[in-house]
Amino acid sequence: SSDVMPGVTVTMGPEGLKGEKRVLADGLATQEECDMLLDLFQVGANAYFQGIHIFSDFEAVHGMEANEAAQLAQQGVVPVDSADKFLTLSEKARQFTHAYFGLEQELYIQFTHLVCRTAEPYSTDDRKDLSHKIHADSCELNFTDWTCKPYPPHSGPLHKRDYSSILFLNDEFKGGKFFFSDRNLTAEATVQPRCGRLVAFSSGPENPHGVQAVLQGRRCALAMWYTLDKQHDERIRHEARTIVDSLRESAELQEQEDQKKEL
Ligand SMILES: O=C(O)CCC(=O)C(=O)O
Numbered sequence: 734s735s736d737v738m739p740g741v742t743v744t745m746g747p748e749g750l751k752g753e754k755r756v757l758a759d760g761l762a763t764q765e766e767c768d769m770l771l772d773l774f775q776v777g778a779n780a781y782f783q784g785i786h787i788f789s790d791f792e793a794v795h796g797m798e799a800n801e802a803a804q805l806a807q808q809g810v811v812p813v814d815s816a817d818k819f820l821t822l823s824e825k826a827r828q829f830t831h832a833y834f835g836l837e838q839e840l841y842i843q844f845t846h847l848v849c850r851t852a853e854p855y856s857t858d859d860r861k862d863l864s865h866k867i868h869a870d871s872c873e874l875n876f877t878d879w880t881c882k883p884y885p886p887h888s889g890p891l892h893k894r895d896y897s898s899i900l901f902l903n904d905e906f907k908g909g910k911f912f913f914s915d916r917n918l919t920a921e922a923t924v925q926p927r928c929g930r931l932v933a934f935s936s937g938p939e940n941p942h943g944v945q946a947v948l949q950g951r952r953c954a955l956a957m958w959y960t961l962d963k964q965h966d967e968r969i970r971h972e973a974r975t976i977v978d979s980l981r982e983s984a985e986l987q988e989q990e991d992q993k994k995e996l
């Protein structure tokens with residue numbers, strides 16, 4: 734356990750990950766918590782979201798946002814606890830990231846995305862493509878001169894990112910390692926995803942990264958991007974919190990009513 738957050742271990746720092754503003758931590762989520770988010774995804778994705786081939790024809794990518802998690806709970810499709818967990822785990826990741834990097838300013842969540850990448854049945858082990866091509870999170874990297882063009886305001890969730898983190902939820906897949914890239918586009922540090930493991934880093938050109946091909950199975954993670962700019966605090970997340978809290982309250986009221994009837 735670390736001084737940063739009780740129960741959370743810093744597994745690798747700048748030396749192991751080959752970069753100043755990079756950290757790998759374990760223990761951010763328990764197996765039970767990972768399973769809750771995997772279930773949330775399973776139900777939501779199968780019934781509601783279409784998988785799309787973003788970077789690789791061999792992988793279907795599904796994503797779920799905070800408001801979608803809350804809506805599924807509201808519709809009674811998923812347990813309120815699962816939608817709650819989506820919000821509390823991302824908040825925990827934010828607190829860890831804020832504390833580890835010793836930021837004096839407040840850090841706001843700018844966007845939260847539960848993302849699973851599923852290898853298509855026809856995916857082969859000799860694939861040479863990536864699950865997520867090398868990129869920086871806050872700007873468009875130029876791979877020749879390594880300049881980075883900030884994403885403009887109209888680029889929605891890409892705009893105004895200062896820090897990034899990915900909370901991995903499972904390891905039942907082949908391939909799918911996260912990596913930081915050097916300037917030869919070669920992995921200089923790789924991370925094997927597993928439940929409760931978090932990789933966090935600053936979002937600029939100092940941290941080019943990607944995801945190796947998911948050759949078999951499904952790889953799920955809760956990705957969060959943070960901003961120092963209060964104006965870009967994720968609005969739908971607060972709405973989701975309000976919905977989840979009121980669902981919880983009415984469930985408790987119902988329980989009290991039921992108990993009264995029994996007496
Ligand atoms: O899932 C991962 O390991 C990284 C994904 C990523 O870099 C991104 O979505 O920007």
Ligand SMILES: [Fe+2]
Pocket residue numbers: 868869870897942
């Ligand atoms: Fe990224």
